[in-house]
Amino acid sequence: MTLGRMTRAIVTWSICAMILAGCVQAVPPDLVAAIDAIDHDLIAMRAPEAAPEEYGHFVRQWISLKTRVQSDDDLIRWPWETNDLEDALRRLHDEGGSTVARLNDRQVSQRHTAEAKLARLEARLQVIASQVESIDGRIVLGETPVQTDLLIKQARSFIEQKDYERSIQASEKANHALLALTTVLTRELGRYADDKRIAHWQTMAKQTVDWSRAHQSAAIVVSKAERMLTLYKNGRKVLSYPVRLGFNGIREKQFQGDGATPEGRYRVTAKRGQGKTQYYRALALDYPNAEDQRRFTLAKKSGRIASVNSIGGQIEIHGVENELMAQTLGCIMLDNPHMATLFERVTPGTPVTIVGALTGQNSVALALAQLGNREEET
Amino acid sequence: MKTRQTLAPLALAVLLVTGCAKPPAEQIEAAEKAVKEAQQSGAATYTAQEYAKLEGALAALKKEVGDQDGKFALLRDYGKAEQLAASAKADGERVKTEATKKKEETKVAALQAQQVAQDAVKSTLDLVAKAPVGKDRAALEAIKNDAEALKSSLNQVQIALDKEDFPTAQAQAQAIHDKSQAVSAEIQNALAKVGKGKPSPSKKK
Numbered sequence: 001m002t003l004g005r006m007t008r009a010i011v012t013w014s015i016c017a018m019i020l021a022g023c024v025q026a027v028p029p030d031l032v033a034a035i036d037a038i039d040h041d042l043i044a045m046r047a048p049e050a051a052p053e054e055y056g057h058f059v060r061q062w063i064s065l066k067t068r069v070q071s072d073d074d075l076i077r078w079p080w081e082t083n084d085l086e087d088a089l090r091r092l093h094d095e096g097g098s099t100v101a102r103l104n105d106r107q108v109s110q111r112h113t114a115e116a117k118l119a120r121l122e123a124r125l126q127v128i129a130s131q132v133e134s135i136d137g138r139i140v141l142g143e144t145p146v147q148t149d150l151l152i153k154q155a156r157s158f159i160e161q162k163d164y165e166r167s168i169q170a171s172e173k174a175n176h177a178l179l180a181l182t183t184v185l186t187r188e189l190g191r192y193a194d195d196k197r198i199a200h201w202q203t204m205a206k207q208t209v210d211w212s213r214a215h216q217s218a219a220i221v222v223s224k225a226e227r228m229l230t231l232y233k234n235g236r237k238v239l240s241y242p243v244r245l246g247f248n249g250i251r252e253k254q255f256q257g258d259g260a261t262p263e264g265r266y267r268v269t270a271k272r273g274q275g276k277t278q279y280y281r282a283l284a285l286d287y288p289n290a291e292d293q294r295r296f297t298l299a300k301k302s303g304r305i306a307s308v309n310s311i312g313g314q315i316e317i318h319g320v321e322n323e324l325m326a327q328t329l330g331c332i333m334l335d336n337p338h339m340a341t342l343f344e345r346v347t348p349g350t351p352v353t354i355v356g357a358l359t360g361q362n363s364v365a366l367a368l369a370q371l372g373n374r375e376e377e378t
Numbered sequence: 379m380k381t382r383q384t385l386a387p388l389a390l391a392v393l394l395v396t397g398c399a400k401p402p403a404e405q406i407e408a409a410e411k412a413v414k415e416a417q418q419s420g421a422a423t424y425t426a427q428e429y430a431k432l433e434g435a436l437a438a439l440k441k442e443v444g445d446q447d448g449k450f451a452l453l454r455d456y457g458k459a460e461q462l463a464a465s466a467k468a469d470g471e472r473v474k475t476e477a478t479k480k481k482e483e484t485k486v487a488a489l490q491a492q493q494v495a496q497d498a499v500k501s502t503l504d505l506v507a508k509a510p511v512g513k514d515r516a517a518l519e520a521i522k523n524d525a526e527a528l529k530s531s532l533n534q535v536q537i538a539l540d541k542e543d544f545p546t547a548q549a550q551a552q553a554i555h556d557k558s559q560a561v562s563a564e565i566q567n568a569l570a571k572v573g574k575g576k577p578s579p580s581k582k583k
Contacts, residue, residue, distance in 0.1 A: 043427045046426075048426030048427040048429070048430045049423075049426045052422070052426065052430065055427075055430050056430050056433060056434070059430045059431055059433070059434040060433065060434040060437040060438070061434075062434065063431060063434035063435050063437070063438045064434070064437065064438040064441055067438050067442070067458075067462065071458060138520040138523070139519060139520055139523060142523065142527075143523065143524075143526060143527030143530060144527075145524075145527075146524050146527035146528060146531065146557060147527060147531060149553075149557060150531055150550065150553045150554060150557055151553075153552075153553035153556060153557065154546075154549045154550060154552075154553050157549045157552060157553065158549060161545075163545070166545070166546070166549075170549075246583070247519040247520065248519070256583065257583065259519055259583070312583050313583075314583060315583065328583075329583035330583035331583065
């Protein structure tokens, strides 16, 4: 081989090598891998369920471009050639990256919203529960507290599953249930915050005290909201004892078995000493009196009370039968030493006036006011 | 020679006519049907990512057909569209199977949760029923109220199941189960206290 031929061969190979080295693949594999990674990120963020439109938009472009990538796989381009596929992939990469960032921000914000809503609800339910417990109003609310609690539990469970949208929905339902709770409480117990009703109760109590003074006799006033029994003698207060009421005692008695403690003017009809009552000592009252009968008949006629219900009876002021008994079925219960003292100081015929409350600042009105304030806060 | 001259344009015409490719209508229809069936099987809910990709594949297929339709008749090539259609059809069928399976699994899990919740509520109600009549009924009355609320909440689970909203049904059932256990514990405490007293005669109140 002459020097000239060798030189020509070297030049030819050099040109070929330069040409080959200058050629590029149609699409850089790392770009494809990066978009694939974005797809995985979106899936991990539950984008298909949480943001189906955005994910759908991304995935439609991705599949379309992937199809082109596969068909252009064996193509080699000159570096100076324009590559619209690569450009489209880069655009999708950027868009996908923005979608990931946007969804991430949205998820963080949704999580915060869901957690904050739930925390507020849990706190409010706790406040309502403790307020209701303090006024023995649990029965008043019926099934709503359990339903609310179940919704709150569901909201918590959806947060654990990172399903913030469902959690927020459950929280909103729970919020409505809580509003319903406060509405029921206000409707059922609003009379404890009603100035006219309180004035009426105060008048009833005053008349009882006046009667005691006028007749130089004993008289009893029971305030349900204050859970207090006061004995007057000759118009003067001689003792005050805490009492326990029916399991639904805060309500006005309507029919037998409702657990409510009646309100009205009664008299002691009999004194039941040891062996005559299961409750240590008992003072029988004349419930139902004529006024109770009238109210009951009217309520039945108007359909507020079912026709199968009867008015009930055997309401007493009694001592404790079982030390662990926290509430009665509608009677007024005192601790045994207090009952012993009271028992000695009253006679059959002693007036007993039972009222809802004696002041506007009673426990039920305060609880209702507090619930109203909390409602405004949320 | 004359015959050849006559046949040449005819052959060209035949070539032109047969050379014009047509879109694979049947395959496209089959692919669309498969995607629709996947959607009807609940794929958008139970295999959301697979379904989104399936929709993407269908869109890519339509684009490819559109691209080919836009070309000069002699240059049209629907080979790639055929491939895409076949692939979308196969994927559609696979996604449908997967979605059906996943849906069934979710349903089974929700039904199991419902059964567990029903059992829990039943044992709570049994505990309430065990409470001695007339014996500090007051203490149990509020709890009884809660047990009744749990019983009626079971209907909500059934409603969610009927709507095939299995995740909600499962979450509801789980919540009922948890609450039932709490209520049962409360009843047991109350019963433990009540058990110490002597039975009371039935009284009007």
